[in-house]
Amino acid sequence: MSQFLAMGGYAAYVWPAYAVFFLVLLADFISPMLRRRRNLRELRARLARQTARQQRTASPAVNP
Amino acid sequence: MPVLYALIVATLFPFALGPEDALLQRIAGGVVLVTVLLAMLLALDAMFRSDIEDGSLEQLVLAPQPLALMLGMKILAHWFTTALPLIVIAPLLAGMLHLPVQVMGVLMLALLLATPMLSLLGAVLVALTAGTRRSGMLLALMLLPLCVPVVIFAAGAVAAAQQGLPWVAPIAWLGAALVLALVLAPLACAAALRIALDA
């Protein structure tokens, strides 16, 4: 196992390369998921505001 | 303004690298080319800016004449006002950096072919950014990949001439590319402008 990790003396080059590969792709994969969540949350907030406004205008009829 | 900028940049190089003749002589061709390129980039952003602000660009788009032709004329005018002065002072800059006199002709030829290329390519990109806010950095980022071949062949011709090698091939490539760009770039510029102005 330790021989495998040593990579014939090239561990300092091989493993960082693989780390970069996985980290960059992980970031690439997660960012749209976060973006999607944020957008949906904003959309929900907007919808909530909209319905609140509609209810307010519907019941007492103060504002046009 | 671009001329002054080029003069300043070319003056800074000897300060940064030391005043030895041999070193300056070796890098002179490349420095002059890159300096001219940067000076043109500086002026590129302004190519359509005032026309967009006062609305005359929309008039151009709506005019009955072919848009590509008129944009071609605008690019030509831009080349005359920014690139031509740079070409005129290029021998001075090259002389300051001790470029050998016999190479000067090749440098001028390379500049004469490379600067219209840069104007044409730059015009397409400027047209694309016409609908955006100020975009100097973005323009540089977009122009870099497009101008790499131009710089390579122009500098290659100068370097070859300096080493006494045949320099016709890279100049011929530049000329071929210029002819191609001369035909295609105004058309691309018109298409880009239509996209960017959403017309």
Added chain:
Amino acid sequence: MSKWIPLWLHKLGSPPIFYRFAGTLRPWFLALALIAGAIGLYGGLVLAPADYQQGDAYRIIFIHVPSAWMGLFIYGVMAVASFIALVWRIKLAEAVAMESAPIGAAFTFITLVTGSLWGKPMWGTWWTWDARLTSELVLLFLYLGVIGLYHAFEDRRQGARAAAFLAIIGIINVPIVHFSVNWWNTLHQGSTVRILGPSKISMDMLWPLLTMMVATKLYYVASLFGRVRADLLELEGGKDWVRRIATGEQATGEQA
């Protein structure tokens, strides 16, 4: 047959249907990519013998070369999608083109970093101005230019069209850059994998490499689907189907 395929494609072009389609397929592509990646890396890191010249350092090839291929491949996909977006003004094609760009930039970035990590022990330097390295760097700048132009516009769709145009200019430029840089300087080892004719690489090293290539392709599809889904939600923010998703997800307690 000749009638329902265009019809199906036409339907798939509509955002809500593509959203659902991509949502069902994405986990499968991701799973297949992970399986293929695991097999490829096991084959490359454990089973394949060390190179007689380069020792174990060559094992970077199993991510370097597939990433380099992906960098070019994704640019091709982006250019084709850009062309479709410009000619037929299909919203989905715009989304595919613009969401491909960050993935392609990521792969190109990986190629450059792993390449320099490989170059250090082999050539003794992190960076040389060699033809292929330089072309790769130019490719990264092309991607960044497309991404930058896309985000410079206030209006997303207008930005997408402008950036699509830039992508098409770029694809004309890629071979010119490659040719000119080759003319300028070269030091990189030549291609070792060929589709036609015998390749110069042993079978033990070739199959993990090709498996990794398949894995990165599958990953690209999975990542692209995820990105396009997020993009469609953003573009179609006011539409009914997006609202249903937003309210529906709240009911199920914010999964995904």
